Amino acid sequence: MKIRTLLTCLLLLSSIGTAYSTTYDLPPMKGDTVIAHYPNEDSHLITVTRADYPEIPETENITLLDIAKRYGLGQEEVVRLNSSDLRWLVLPCQSCPDTHGGFQPPVNNKQSETVRIPNKRILPDSPHNGITLNIAEFRMYYYPPNTGKVYSFAHGIGRQDWKTPLGQTRITRKIKNPTWTPPASIRREHAAEGDPLPAVVPAGPHNPLGTRALYLALPGEYRIHGTDVDKIYGIGMQITHGCVRMYPTDIEELYDLIAEGTVVYMVKQPIKVGWLNNVLYVEAHPDLEGENMGKERRYQVALDLIRKRNGGELPEFDQKALNDALEKLDGEPVALYERLPPIDGMEAMPSTEPTLPPAINDEPLTPPTPEPVSKITPKATAVKVAAKPAPKVGTKVAVKAVPKVDTRVAVKPAPKVDTKVAVKAAPKVDTKVAVKPVPKAAPKIAAKPAPAPKAVTKAAVKPEAKTASKLTIKPPATIS
Numbered sequence: 203m204k205i206r207t208l209l210t211c212l213l214l215l216s217s218i219g220t221a222y223s224t225t226y227d228l229p230p231m232k233g234d235t236v237i238a239h240y241p242n243e244d245s246h247l248i249t250v251t252r253a254d255y256p257e258i259p260e261t262e263n264i265t266l267l268d269i270a271k272r273y274g275l276g277q278e279e280v281v282r283l284n285s286s287d288l289r290w291l292v293l294p295c296q297s298c299p300d301t302h303g304g305f306q307p308p309v310n311n312k313q314s315e316t317v318r319i320p321n322k323r324i325l326p327d328s329p330h331n332g333i334t335l336n337i338a339e340f341r342m343y344y345y346p347p348n349t350g351k352v353y354s355f356a357h358g359i360g361r362q363d364w365k366t367p368l369g370q371t372r373i374t375r376k377i378k379n380p381t382w383t384p385p386a387s388i389r390r391e392h393a394a395e396g397d398p399l400p401a402v403v404p405a406g407p408h409n410p411l412g413t414r415a416l417y418l419a420l421p422g423e424y425r426i427h428g429t430d431v432d433k434i435y436g437i438g439m440q441i442t443h444g445c446v447r448m449y450p451t452d453i454e455e456l457y458d459l460i461a462e463g464t465v466v467y468m469v470k471q472p473i474k475v476g477w478l479n480n481v482l483y484v485e486a487h488p489d490l491e492g493e494n495m496g497k498e499r500r501y502q503v504a505l506d507l508i509r510k511r512n513g514g515e516l517p518e519f520d521q522k523a524l525n526d527a528l529e530k531l532d533g534e535p536v537a538l539y540e541r542l543p544p545i546d547g548m549e550a551m552p553s554t555e556p557t558l559p560p561a562i563n564d565e566p567l568t569p570p571t572p573e574p575v576s577k578i579t580p581k582a583t584a585v586k587v588a589a590k591p592a593p594k595v596g597t598k599v600a601v602k603a604v605p606k607v608d609t610r611v612a613v614k615p616a617p618k619v620d621t622k623v624a625v626k627a628a629p630k631v632d633t634k635v636a637v638k639p640v641p642k643a644a645p646k647i648a649a650k651p652a653p654a655p656k657a658v659t660k661a662a663v664k665p666e667a668k669t670a671s672k673l674t675i676k677p678p679a680t681i682s
Contacts, residue, residue, distance in 0.1 A: 267290075277439055278438050292317065353459070366446060371419045414456075472489065
C-alpha cells in the first residue's frame with residue numbers, strides 16, 4: 203500500500219474521534235416515548251472550532267460530514283438541520299492547496315461556526331427490547347435489558363434496487379474481522395463499473411463489512427456491519443446492497459453489547475408521535491428514494507398517530523406546528539399539544555379504534571363538540587297510587603319525610619292538571635287514594651260526599667257518565 207493511501211486511511215479512521223454519546227435515559231413517566239439529552243431544548247447548538255478537530259489537516263476544510271462522524275449522525279440527518287451550504291464547508295482550510303501545487307491563504311478568517319445537532323428523538327412504535335431498525339430515519343435503537351437506557355446509532359440502508367427487508371428477525375452469529383464473499387450479482391455490477399471484485403475480500407480496512415459483522419436470520423445473508431474507509435461518508439444514506447452499515451466505532455460498541463439470539467425489529471416509520479412530560483411531539487422524515495407518500499397521506503398518518511397516542515381522541519393541537527413539521531421533514535421533534543398532568547400517575551393509553559376519515563392538509567381537523575351533560579338531581583321517594591282496572595293510569599304522590607314536602611304528580615297531556623284520574627266508561631267509578639300521614643306537613647285530601655254531582659273533576663270522562671267523584675285537593679306546601 204502506498205504511504206499516501208495509508209495516511210489517508212489513518213486520517214479517516216482517526217477523524218471519528220470521541221463520539222457524541224448515543225446513550226439516552228428512558229423517560230421516567232410511564233407512557234412517554236421521547237428521549238432527549240436536554241429535555242428542555244429542541245435542537246442543540248454547538249460551536250465548532252478548528253481546535254476541536256486536530257486530526258483534520260490544516261490543508262482541508264472542516265465539513266458537516268466531519269461533525270456527523272463526531273456526533274454519531276447520518277450525513278443527510280445533519281445536513282437537513284443546517285444549511286446545505288455547510289455540507290462541504292463549515293470552517294475553511296488554513297492553507298488550502300491551489301491548482302498549481304502550492305498553497306493559498308484561507309478564503310476568510312472565520313474561526314468558529316454554530317451548528318445544529320439533534321437533541322430529542324421519538325422512539326419507534328415497536329417493543330422496547332432488543333434492536334429496532336427504523337430504516338425511514340436511518341436510525342437504530344438498542345434496549346439493553348434492565349438498565350433504563352437506550353442506545354441510538356446512525357446507519358446506512360439498501361439502495362432503491364436493493365431494499366433492506368422489513369419484519370422481525372434475530373442475530374444468529376457475531377464475527378470479528380470478517381471476510382466477504384460477494385454474490386455473483388454484485389460482482390457483475392462492479393465489473394460493469396470497471397471495479398472488479400475478487401471472489402473473496404479479505405479482512406482489513408477496505409473490506410466493506412468493516413471490523414464487525416452481525417448476521418441476521420434472513421435468507422440472503424443480510425447483516426448489520428461496519429464499513430470500509432472508502433464508504434465512511436455514506437452512513438445515513440441509501441448506499442448498500444440491502445445490509446445495514448454503521449460507523450466503525452458504533453458497530454464495535456454494539457458488537458460488545460449484544461448477544462447472539464437478540465431480537466431485531468426492522469420497521470419503516472417516517473412519522474412518529476410521542477409524549478414527553480405531558481407534551482405531545484411529532485417527528486417527520488422525508489420519503490426514501492423511489493417512494494412518494496404525498497402530503498395528504500402524510501397528514502392522515504400523522505392524525506392517526508396523534509389520535510392513537512391521545513387515547514383515541516384528537517386534542518386541540520397546534521395545527522400550524524404540524525403543517526410546518528410535515529413540510530420541513532427535517533426529523534426534529536416538534537411540540538403540538540400540552541395536556542394537564544395526569545391524575546395519580548395515569549396516562550392516556552393508545553387506542554385501537556378505526557382510523558380517521560381522510561383529511562386534506564390545509565383543512566384543520568378538530569374534535570367534535572361534546573354533547574351537554576344533563577344535571578342530575580337526587581331522586582325523591584315516590585308513592586305510586588294506581589286506580590284499577592285501568593292498566594296504564596296511575597297517580598304518583600312523592601312524599602319526603604322533611605319539613606317541606608315534595609309532591610310530584612305526573613300529568614299527561616294537560617300541563618296544568620295536578621291530579622290525573624282515569625275513569626273507565628262505567629256507571630260508577632270508585633277511586634281510593636290512600637295517603638300515609640307525614641309529620642308536620644302532609645297533603646290533605648278530603649272527599650266531600652254529595653247526593654248529586656255538582657262538579658266534575660278535570661279528567662277525561664265520556665258524556666254519558668252521570669256520576670263522577672268529586673275530589674277537592676288542598677295545595678301542598680311545595681309542588682314540583
